[in-house]
Amino acid sequence: MTRYILKRLLLLIPILLAVSLVVFTILRLGHGDPAMAYLRLSSIPPTDQALEVARHELGLDKPFAVQYVSWLGKAVRGDFGISYVTKKPVLDEILYYLPNTLILAGYSLALTLLLSLPLGMISALKKDRLPDHMTRGLSFFGVSIPNFFLGFVLIWIFSIKLHWLPPLGKGGFSHMILPILTMSCMSLCINTRLIRSTMLDNMHSRYVLYARARGLSESVVVGRHVLTNSLIPVITAIGMHAGELFGGAVIAESIFAWPGVGRYAVSAIYNRDYPVMQCFILIMTTIFVLMNLAVDIGYAWLDPRIRMQGDDQ
């Protein structure tokens, strides 16, 4: 298992290298011009001369290959360059904002798991009865509603009408409640439905019939057998939810004026801030690869058959 994990971690190096080259190329194939964007932000008329100065300042007047090799040489030493807009080291900026996003994403993931598990179980155990109808209805609604719209609805109810929660900014835990609800809504609903359907599948399996025939109590059958086996697809889904949460963070951070890395990345895209975009994508790639690895390790921990295959290898 340790060898397997090490192998997967080493695989991260060629993946990041390939991603960096693709991102670097795609960004420069686009129509936009960071020098033009910089002048626009600075309210400087984009004359040929002003553009030339800006390009030289941003290092964009060098050939593509020279730019890439120079960037890569610094990146392997942890220097991802200077933001075109803020003129500050990109990695420092991203590491400043990233914890804020991880806090939101972490709480959202925790809420997703904590609520979807009991809701999915109740829905499965009370199939076609009122709790099931309510849970399914709620899930259908939650999956359908766009999260930016949900964000504004929550603000309207809890901040404008009831004055219970602050609508914006970063402060105490109360500032996080609405963004967390907004970000986790879709994952929560998808997970609830997934747990329900996998539990229903498992409850009709032969091994459940056999367990019942052995005289095991219903709580042991459901708790130890059905639930454990139903968690495997959920683990897969968590990997996907992590991606959804980071995507959702971009929107939630803008709506709730939360100082996270998603908002920072969006403004970088808008301003054609290449160094920030490159670093952001590489960090996201690393997070995704590590999430997938964690999911695979989770499989092995939950399912002895996967563990044995791993040992064979």
Add this chain to the structure above:
Amino acid sequence: MFTALPGALAAPPEGKDVLVYSWNSNMGEFNPHLYSPNQMFSQNLIYEPLVHYRADGTVTPCLAESWVISPDGREYTFKLRKDVRFSDGQPFNAMAVKRNIDAIMFNHERHQWLELINQLWKAKEAGKEPATVLDEYTVKLTLHDPYYPALQELALIRPVRFLSPAAMPESGNTSKGIKAPIGTGPWKMVESVKSEYVLMERNEDYWGDKTKTKYLLIKIIPDTNARVVAFETGQIDLIYGGAGHGSGQIGLDSFENYRHVPGVVTKISGPLATRALALNTNRFPTNDIAVRKAILHAVDRDAMVKHIFMDVEQRADTLFSPSFPYCDLKLKPYDFSRDKAEALLDKAGWVLADGAKYRSKDGKELALDLCFAGNDTLMKSVAEVVQGDLKKVGIKVNLVGEEKDSNLARQKSGEFGMIFGSTFGAPYDPHSFVSSMRVPSHADYQAQLGLPMKADIDKAIGQVLVSVDKTKRQELYRYILGTLHENAVYMPITYLTNIMVYRDGLKGAHFGPTKDEIPFETIYKD
């Protein structure tokens, strides 16, 4: 992972003595001599100019109490106020002015877009001192050539504003960074938390009228809808700035809603700049003056103002508002009249064949491209109205919505039939804007290229900028702006404005003389 971040700060102050505003991005390090990410409105809170620009186009004293211009228009001698100190206690004097001008010269390439800086740099290259200390409170600025808008450009928010010499780096080159944002202005910066807020405090040692409020808290709110929510929930006291797409404050629809909410005050400023379409005189079919004039007559701009701009911006009839210096020329507007448009096209030989939707001449259809930034919903709406109106007189308009930077690239190359733009606004208008008409990378240059008198216009622009005689200057502007108007090179759409929204309890709010000067110092909570 789920605990508060290390280094979290105590919350900023609240209450009656705190005015809360919001902005859409960080404000950088408040370097007076640099551009993005420094924000103009916030630089203006801390740093002051030698002279102020007023809404009527005049220039009045600020840190300089008087000035004398040499007869040849090359030397400006300023008598400085003697009662001014930087907020760190350092005296503001002629040496401080010189240190700042020298710092700006270090980075003259970055400021090349501004003719005043070019003139100071050229003087330096010619062996003259751009800034000379004559005595402790007298300083002389030397230009290479006479340049009449020098005073207006000295009033700009950047780069000629003054940082305490003690806050400069040892090298004196502020383009590499500053030690602290220390100016002479009414506010001092006390705290800045990235992407959250900036806290400004009253400068108790300010030489002028002190601010009515002790604190100014600027929250960072990137989203326009979130800003509306912040206002609704009392998180901010004031909305001030542009309205509409990409303005950084609120949408026109939100502003329109607030106009009808009891207890909420809404205000619209006077003209600040002009939105206009440039018509390409160097490209078929707008190389025909009849087509250009027909286009100007065929578009119902009043309907546009009412339904798209919701009466927040007023209709523009000329490239510059008559309220701008030298621009009250009594030019005859192109009124909305489809009959006039059709008559012009008929007379010029553009005929509508039986069954055809669009006119043609010599086998060529009367069709042109209207280019705009595709993500700008306001431009898109205007473009669609123009397309619909012109279709009614037999002109086909192809809408070309692209990414902002691609659209800018078109302005440089001249690959457009019509293209959106706006003038620079006060205090750059009209002089800086007409100056840019001579630069090939500008849409204005490209649009004018087909005019037979383009060389004469450029020559007149060159003359007007160095003119020392006001009467002659007015004549030259009459020629430049009158010729462009008569030749229908521009379709002025609206005059850009700022908007303001606040609740009844706020007093002393009024508009600043330029787009980015927000007079927070007079505002207070009753």
